[in-house]
Amino acid sequence: MKKTWLIVMTASLGLLVFTSIAQEQGKKEVMKTQETAPAQPEKKVEKTSEEWKAILTPEQYRVLRQAGTEPANSPVYKQFKEQGGGTYYCAGCNAELFSSKHKFDSHCGWPSFYDASDNKNVVLRDDLSHGMIRTEVLCGKCDGHLGHLFKGEGFDTPKDQRYCINGVTLLFVPEGGKKPEPKK
Numbered sequence: 001m002k003k004t005w006l007i008v009m010t011a012s013l014g015l016l017v018f019t020s021i022a023q024e025q026g027k028k029e030v031m032k033t034q035e036t037a038p039a040q041p042e043k044k045v046e047k048t049s050e051e052w053k054a055i056l057t058p059e060q061y062r063v064l065r066q067a068g069t070e071p072a073n074s075p076v077y078k079q080f081k082e083q084g085g086g087t088y089y090c091a092g093c094n095a096e097l098f099s100s101k102h103k104f105d106s107h108c109g110w111p112s113f114y115d116a117s118d119n120k121n122v123v124l125r126d127d128l129s130h131g132m133i134r135t136e137v138l139c140g141k142c143d144g145h146l147g148h149l150f151k152g153e154g155f156d157t158p159k160d161q162r163y164c165i166n167g168v169t170l171l172f173v174p175e176g177g178k179k180p181e182p183k184k
């Protein structure tokens with residue numbers, strides 16, 4: 001009996017430590033922003049875990065490659081809300097994903113867009129994890145986890161749906177940004 005409790009206690013403590021580490025990392029995270037639109041990947045982007053770890057921050061790796069979720073109302077979300085017009089790309093592989101034209105304030109704590117149909121790089125997949133039926137939103141070029149899609153929540157947007165996206169998975173290029181350098 002005592003042993004069971006010890007296991008439960010240890011597991012809970014472990015989860016608590018893990019959660020606070022994740023939140024601590026989220027607090028320091030910023031959304032990557034650059035002046036120049038990145039060159040677009042022409043085909044599927046495949047990398048080993050080690051290669052991803054070398055180019056992503058630990059928080060980006062946890063969200064993009066391990067389907068994690070950044071803390072709600074993180075500094076990245078604040079940054080997102082303050083951004084003007086522009087385009088959002090995948091922080092992992094640079095594929096174009098969302099436009100500020102479709103961004104709206106859902107007050108949910110994560111960057112929200114009501115549409116992504118302009119962009120073939122945003123793909124959807126059924127997600128049955130954590131005992132819920134949800135629609136996962138992924139980057140079609142690198143299969144990176146971006147967030148989830150929720151429909152019919154009653155938002156006053158042209159399409160009643162919310163792409164609930166983790167800000168750390170995005171790279172922002174403000175409107176009027178330079179075109180990518182042509183490949184030599």
Ligand SMILES: [Zn+2]
Nearest residue numbers: 090093139142
């Ligand atoms: Zn990607």
